[in-house]
Amino acid sequence: MLDIRLLRTDLDAVKASLSRRRIDTSELDRVATLDVRHRRELSEVERLRAEIKRLSAGVGQARREGNGDEADRLAGESRALDVERAAREVAADELAAEIREVMLGIPNLPSDDAPDGGQDEHVLLRTVGAERVWADHQRVPHWDIGAERGWLDPERASRISGAMFALYRGAGARLLRALTQLALDRHADAWEEIRPPTLVRSETMLATGALPKFADDAYHVERDDLWAIPTAEVPLTSMHRDEVLDEAELPKRYTAYTPCYRREAGSAGRDTRGTLRTHEFDKVELMAWCTPDQAGEIHAEILRRAESLIVDLGLVYRVIDLCTGDLSFSSRRTFDIEVYAPGTDQWLEVSSVSWFGDFQARRGNARYKPAGGKGTEFLHTLNGSALAWSRIWPAIVETHRQPDGTVLVPEVLRPYLGGADVLK
RNA sequence: GGAGCGGUGGCAGAGCGGACGAAUGCGCCGGUCUUGAAAACCGGAGACCCGCAAGGGUCCGGGGGUUCGAAUCCCCCCCGCUCCGCCA
Numbered sequence: 001m002l003d004i005r006l007l008r009t010d011l012d013a014v015k016a017s018l019s020r021r022r023i024d025t026s027e028l029d030r031v032a033t034l035d036v037r038h039r040r041e042l043s044e045v046e047r048l049r050a051e052i053k054r055l056s057a058g059v060g061q062a063r064r065e066g067n068g069d070e071a072d073r074l075a076g077e078s079r080a081l082d083v084e085r086a087a088r089e090v091a092a093d094e095l096a097a098e099i100r101e102v103m104l105g106i107p108n109l110p111s112d113d114a115p116d117g118g119q120d121e122h123v124l125l126r127t128v129g130a131e132r133v134w135a136d137h138q139r140v141p142h143w144d145i146g147a148e149r150g151w152l153d154p155e156r157a158s159r160i161s162g163a164m165f166a167l168y169r170g171a172g173a174r175l176l177r178a179l180t181q182l183a184l185d186r187h188a189d190a191w192e193e194i195r196p197p198t199l200v201r202s203e204t205m206l207a208t209g210a211l212p213k214f215a216d217d218a219y220h221v222e223r224d225d226l227w228a229i230p231t232a233e234v235p236l237t238s239m240h241r242d243e244v245l246d247e248a249e250l251p252k253r254y255t256a257y258t259p260c261y262r263r264e265a266g267s268a269g270r271d272t273r274g275t276l277r278t279h280e281f282d283k284v285e286l287m288a289w290c291t292p293d294q295a296g297e298i299h300a301e302i303l304r305r306a307e308s309l310i311v312d313l314g315l316v317y318r319v320i321d322l323c324t325g326d327l328s329f330s331s332r333r334t335f336d337i338e339v340y341a342p343g344t345d346q347w348l349e350v351s352s353v354s355w356f357g358d359f360q361a362r363r364g365n366a367r368y369k370p371a372g373g374k375g376t377e378f379l380h381t382l383n384g385s386a387l388a389w390s391r392i393w394p395a396i397v398e399t400h401r402q403p404d405g406t407v408l409v410p411e412v413l414r415p416y417l418g419g420a421d422v423l424k
Numbered sequence: 425g426g427a428g429c430g431g432u433g434g435c436a437g438a439g440c441g442g443a444c445g446a447a448u449g450c451g452c453c454g455g456u457c458u459u460g461a462a463a464a465c466c467g468g469a470g471a472c473c474c475g476c477a478a479g480g481g482u483c484c485g486g487g488g489g490u491u492c493g494a495a496u497c498c499c500c501c502c503c504g505c506u507c508c509g510c511c512a
Binding site: 042043045046047050052053055060061063064072074075076077078082243244245367369 | 434442443452471472473474475480481482491492493
């Protein structure tokens with residue numbers, strides 16, 4: 001959520017910034033108007049309440065002095081004022097609720113550094129491995145490899161759960177487990193491993209920015225009013241909700257391995273083959289809490305870590321600086337890592353490394369106490385995927401497919417596959 | 425699912441109709457002492473909102489109610505804990 005004070009002092013700047021996202025900014029004018037009215041009602045309510053408090057103190061005093069008539073007179077006066085107070089308060093509360101509702105639907109301000117551009121534009125920062133030459137045996141899509149080797153079983157997956165679910169088997173399944181373990185181990189040096197709940201409350205979804213706008217994209221367990229997380233970012237971003245941390249304990253770095261659930265509403269019929277787009281996939285995520293000063297370095301660190309794993313897996317990839325029109329709702333700046341899958345001849349998004357500023361912390365009321373200073377400040381949050389099953393798996397089997405149809409195991413993965421250098 | 429107990433400041437924990445934004449302890453900040461630190465002692469400090477400021481207001485899980493006045497009484501809800509039952 002944006003700081004509403006920004007709308008009071010700098011409405012034009014906020015509008016200019018949000019229009020870089022290529023969205024309609026008329027809601028901002030509406031909030032600004034409502035805000036003025038809200039504050040007017042609020043100060044009137046407060047004036048009345050102060051008066052009532054004064055009168056009430058008088059009642060108590062008059063009573064103690066045995067002056068019953070005076071006490072009754074003051075009580076009556078107070079009662080009359082309270083009628084007006086109640087009416088004004090209802091009006092103020094309604095305005096506050098309306099303001100909140102609109103504010104929750106307004107996306108974050110893009111960073112000044114984020115490149116301008118629409119949804120289909122992006123700034124390519126670098127491509128690693130572009131010079132690589134692909135042989136015919138690497139031009140086989142992973143769904144064919146999966147069928148050929150018995151690693152993927154789409155018929156049974158849909159028998160069990162329907163379209164857009166994956167069922168991996170044998171060495172294919174084992175490869176996933178190895179990848180997960182590898183990713184988790186790589187960050188154990190500085191990132192605390194978390195295994196959070198994956199069914200969460202509405203407030204938890206709201207703090208991240210997954211609600212209220214994107215309710216249709218998530219699975220909702222109605223009977224218990226719980227949501228299946230679309231990413232570990234959701235529970236991790238509520239780890240310190242309603243807390244006040246000491247600056248000395250920052251930054252806090254977490255890594256979590258969880259399943260992720262997405263309804264993919266509106267994507268039916270797209271990417272129907274293979275594992276690229278599924279309702280459920282597992283992912284290892286990196287997520288950090290820090291001060292504004294630390295955010296830049298952490299952002300770089302997450303990107304560095306995500307890239308280095310991909311390098312070690314022997315994959316070709318590129319890094320993209322997302323344009324303002326393509327930035328996700330809560331993000332101020334995002335770098336996407338896309339891995340090249342030679343069999344499907346596609347660049348697959350495997351990680352979005354994002355800086356959210358204090359946007360999520362504000363929604364979740366997560367603050368810190370600056371060392372030596374007084375008061376509290378909102379934390380900054382950042383995150384990025386370290387490894388997403390549904391995209392890394394195809395890239396690996398396609399990239400490392402050998403002429404005989406087997407798949408060469410990247411060096412770093414071998415210890416996790418009992419030393420095997422080839423998957424047959 | 426049944427029974428009981430509880431939710432108060434950064435944390436722990438008193439208070440149970442008016443003088444309570446709230447004792448006390450821990451933690452935190454400043455000072456005295458010390459070569460320095462620790463200890464001890466003295467002092468300070470809650471969060472949030474409105475306001476240029478002076479100042480005002482809100483906040484004792486959330487929401488209603490009673491009352492001139494609610495942390496305190498009543499109702500509903502949420503969350504947590506304990507015991508029993510069920511269960512991977």
